[in-house]
Amino acid sequence: MIGILTIFQKEFKGFVFAPTFWVICFLLSVVFSWVYPIQLDLFAKLLMNYVMQQGVSVNQLNIHYGVFLRQVSYLNLMLIIVIPALTMKLFSEEKKMRTFDLLMTSPVTSFQIVLGKYLAAMGAVLGLILIAFVYPLVTSFLAKIFWGPLFIAFFGVFLLGAVYTAMDLFCSSLTENSLIAYVTSVVLNISIWFVGIGAEVVDSEAGRKFFEHVSLSSHLSSLVEGTIRTNGLIFFGSIIVLFCFLAERVIESSRWR
16 A cells, blocks of 8 residues: 555656646646637527527536536547546656666555556546536536536546546556557547447347447446446446556566566
C-alpha cells in the first residue's frame, strides 16, 4: 500500500505541476464556455416556442436530454483526445529518460507501479470532468435540475474516462516514444466504439447479443440517461482490469529482461 501511495503522489504532483495539464484545463474551459451557453440558449428558445413547433420530441423539452447529454457527448469527444496526452508519458518518458530502470530496481512491485500511475492519471481525469460539471452546477441557480440522473450521467463519463486511462496506460507501457504512445492511444480509444457495429452486421441472434453486450455505447447510454445497470458496471470494470493487467504484464516482463 505504501508503494502505491508513493507512486501516486509522485505522478499526481507531476500532473498538477505540469503545464500540459493546465493547458488542457484551459482549453476545456474555453470550449465549454463557448458551446454550453449556445446549447442553453437554443434550449430556452425551444421551450418558449414549443407550442408552435410540430413533431418536437418530449426528450428535447427536458434539460437533461436537451443540454446536459449534449455536453456529456462533447466531453467524451475531448476525453478521447486529451487523456492520451496525459498518459502518454507515464511509462514512455521514463523509458526514454532511463529512469525506468531505476523504477524496476526499487522495492515496489509491477502491480504497485501500474496501480499508482493509474490512480494518479484518474485523479487528473476527475479534475477535467469536474470542470465540465461546473456548468450544470451554475445552471441549477437558473433552473430546476434533477440531480440523480445528472450525477449518474457524469459517473458514466467518469467510468468511460477510467476505460480510456487503462487502455492508454497500456499503450504507454509498450514504447519509449511518447508520440507513438499518443497516436496508438487515440486510435484505440476510437476503435473501441466500433466494436458494437458487429451487432448490425452479424445475422445470428447469439452473435448479435454478444456484440450488444460488448458494445461500449449500449452500456454508456443507460448511464447517461440516468440508469445504473449491473452488467454495465461489470463491463466497464472488466475492461479496466484487463488493460491494467496487460500493462502490469508488460512492466513485469521488462523487469525480467
